[in-house]
Amino acid sequence: xxxxxxxxxxxxxxxxxxxxxxxxxxxxxxxxxxxxxxxxxxxxxxxxxxxxxxxxxxxxxxxxxxxxxxxxxxxxxxxxxxxxxxxxxxxxxxxxxxxxxxxxxxxxxxxxxxx
Amino acid sequence: xxxxxxxxxxxxxxxxxxxxxxxxxxxxxxxxxxxxxxxxxxxxxxxxxxxxxxxxxxxxxxxxxxxxxxxxxxxxxxxxxxxxxxxxxxxxxxxxxxxxxxxxxxxxxxx
Numbered sequence: 001x002x003x004x005x006x007x008x009x010x011x012x013x014x015x016x017x018x019x020x021x022x023x024x025x026x027x028x029x030x031x032x033x034x035x036x037x038x039x040x041x042x043x044x045x046x047x048x049x050x051x052x053x054x055x056x057x058x059x060x061x062x063x064x065x066x067x068x069x070x071x072x073x074x075x076x077x078x079x080x081x082x083x084x085x086x087x088x089x090x091x092x093x094x095x096x097x098x099x100x101x102x103x104x105x106x107x108x109x110x111x112x113x114x115x
Numbered sequence: 116x117x118x119x120x121x122x123x124x125x126x127x128x129x130x131x132x133x134x135x136x137x138x139x140x141x142x143x144x145x146x147x148x149x150x151x152x153x154x155x156x157x158x159x160x161x162x163x164x165x166x167x168x169x170x171x172x173x174x175x176x177x178x179x180x181x182x183x184x185x186x187x188x189x190x191x192x193x194x195x196x197x198x199x200x201x202x203x204x205x206x207x208x209x210x211x212x213x214x215x216x217x218x219x220x221x222x223x224x225x226x
Contacts, residue, residue, distance in 0.1 A: 031212055042121075042204050042216030043159070056213055058116075091158070101147035101208040106158040 002026065004107035006092050012113045018080035021110045025073070025094030031055075032069055033104065034077050035091040043091055049075065082114045117142040119207050121217025128195050129225050136220045138205035139187040145207035148181060148188045149214070153202045162203075163190070195224045 005024040013019050025032050031050050035043035046065065048056040051072040060067070064083070069075040079086055089111050093104040118141040128134050138148075146167040151159035165172045165179045165188065172179050176195075181188040192199055202221050206214040 033214075040218070042119075042206075042218045044216070045213060048211075048213060050212075055211060095212060101210055101212050101214075103149055103161045103164060104151075104159075104214060106151075106160070108158050 004092055004094055004105055006090075006107035006110055008110055009108065010111045010113075012115065013082055015084055015114050016081040018078065019082055019112060020079075021077045021090050021092075021112075023075045023077070023092030023107060025075075025092070026096075026105055029094035029096050029105070030072070031095045032075050033093045033095075034067055034075070035093060037089045037091055037109070039088070046077070079112075082112075084114050087112060087114045117145060117207055117209070117213075117215040119205060119215050119217045121205050121220060123220060124218065125221045125223075127223045127225065130195060130197060132195055134192045134195055134199070134222055134224075136190045136203055136205070136222075137187060138189070138207075138217050139185075140207035140215070141186065142207065142209070143183075143186065145209055145215075147208040147210075148179070149206050149208065150179060150190050151204045151206065151216075153204065153219075155201075159204060192222075195222075197224050197226050200224045 034046040037043045046060045047067045049069040067077045089109040091109045092107045095102045121138045149164035152162045153159040178191040202219045205217045208214040
């Protein structure tokens with residue numbers, strides 16, 4: 001099966017600019033996640049979707065971050081305006097089973113550098 | 116919310132030795148505990164997992180143990196090989212599917 005697809009692979013922007021990341025989950029996976037992974041730390045959940053509804057966005061900095069999952073498939077994460085501390089790898093993941101917790105399948109991530 | 120602590124942050128072993136990584140969690144509602152391996156510049160990948168109704172699970176050289184009462188779980192790797200060198204993350208997951216990760220253990224296996 002095809003894995004989780006993410007683009008772009010790398011992005012360099014200046015602070016106060018905007019940036020968008022795209023994710024296509026594994027076909028049939030109802031749940032989609034965006035994680036932020038700062039160098040030397042574990043992934044931190046930003047937002048969790050089930051189909052096209054938001055399950056958890058409690059750790060999403062909503063003043064600058066937004067995400068959507070139209071039609072319950074692809075998702076886009078946007079940052080506007082970016083800050084230096086947003087430099088990180090943004091990982092998209094999906095999982096199959098809805099009723100019980102199941103393994104996450106990660107994409108290769110987008111490495112964002114804010115200068 | 117859930118808090119996961121992982122130790123040690125770095126671990127160096129000789130090839131053939133065993134490696135043990137430990138995690139503790141805070142939320143007794145967490146019921147699924149996966150372990151992910153992340154090689155440099157690559158995506159995290161699941162290596163083993165355990166559910167709260169099981170105390171131990173083994174897959175070849177890798178095993179995971181869970182103590183629900185003490186809220187801790189451990190990853191055991193036996194007969195380590197250089198290709199085991201990577202960063203290992205534990206996670207505690209709620210039934211809603213929210214995973215909270217530890218900060219990782221960098222394992223180095225010296226030939």
